[in-house]
């Protein structure tokens with residue numbers, strides 16, 4: 001698994017679609033992973049699953065994350081996405097959401113190390129592209145077994161391991177225990193990507209330093225801030241964190257995002273996602289709450305763009 005850079009956009013269901021991956025890649029993410037795609041859906045030829053797994057034009061490489069619990073359909077799905085041109089396949093061993101866990105997939109696989117090893121084996125045999133696993137620390141505080149699962153994955157031929165060191169039971173409570181990332185790094189030979197609570201360039205450097213991991217993966221902090229990848233790269237290179245983008249620059253990114261969403265989904269369907277992202281883009285800005293309430297009922301892309309322009313150019317004026 002060769003990484004072009006140290007910072008990767010994490011898979012996020014409903015968020016890391018083609019428009020968002022494209023923005024993040026343009027802003028320095030060396031790789032971006034699709035949201036989790038149902039292996040069964042793909043294996044059964046479901047168009048919607050295939051649609052999620054597709055890369056954007058020029059996305060090179062792109063990685064698809066698969067979830068499932070059946071080695072046979074995981075292998076078939078992996079072959080399909082490899083055939084579509086995906087550059088790598090990540091296996092979801094960490095999703096704690098009930099809908100997924102109750103099917104035996106995601107974090108439920110941490111309770112069944114033999115099955116998770118079988119999934120890696122099946123996918124590894126089915127494709128030539130790199131295969132990684134993304135996991136949590138364990139099912140709960142009494143069963144932290146990420147090292148055992150990661151070692152088995154490595155033995156079965158996984159090319160890298162991504163760890164979000166919270167337990168499935170924790171969801172997002174408490175903080176990520178980065179010492180577990182170090183534990184993997186000290187005991188595995190394949191690359192280890194650290195994930196969890198990287199919210200700033202300083203956090204990224206701290207995680208790299210403390211754990212020795214080969215790269216960091218950012219999820220929540222990229223929402224409404226795709227420039228975080230550029231900021232992290234600049235910080236790692238020069239040791240200085242760039243200032244937050246000026247309102248005008250923020251507006252430019254928002255309008256670009258809106259345009260990409262429009263192209264992807266069409267004006268009507270793009271609106272829900274556009275409003276969601278726009279709410280994140282103004283987080284922490286003065287007057288952000290009023291902006292959010294102004295856009296909450298808007299159903300026209302042009303109007304959404306105009307409200308954003310009005311708000312951010314106003315802020316730009318006020319900061320002069």
Ligand SMILES: Cc1cc2nc3c(=O)[nH]c(=O)nc-3n(C[C@H](O)[C@H](O)[C@H](O)COP(=O)(O)O)c2cc1C
Pocket residue numbers: 010011012013014015034035036065092094095134164195196197198217218219220221
């Ligand atoms: C809305 C949302 C959706 C997510 N969807 C996925 C997913 O599809 N697959 C996955 O492996 N992790 C998923 N995650 C987990 C993230 O990839 C990441 O492991 C977690 O958020 C911790 O990283 P962070 O502290 O940078 O947010 C999701 C997280 C969020 C907030």
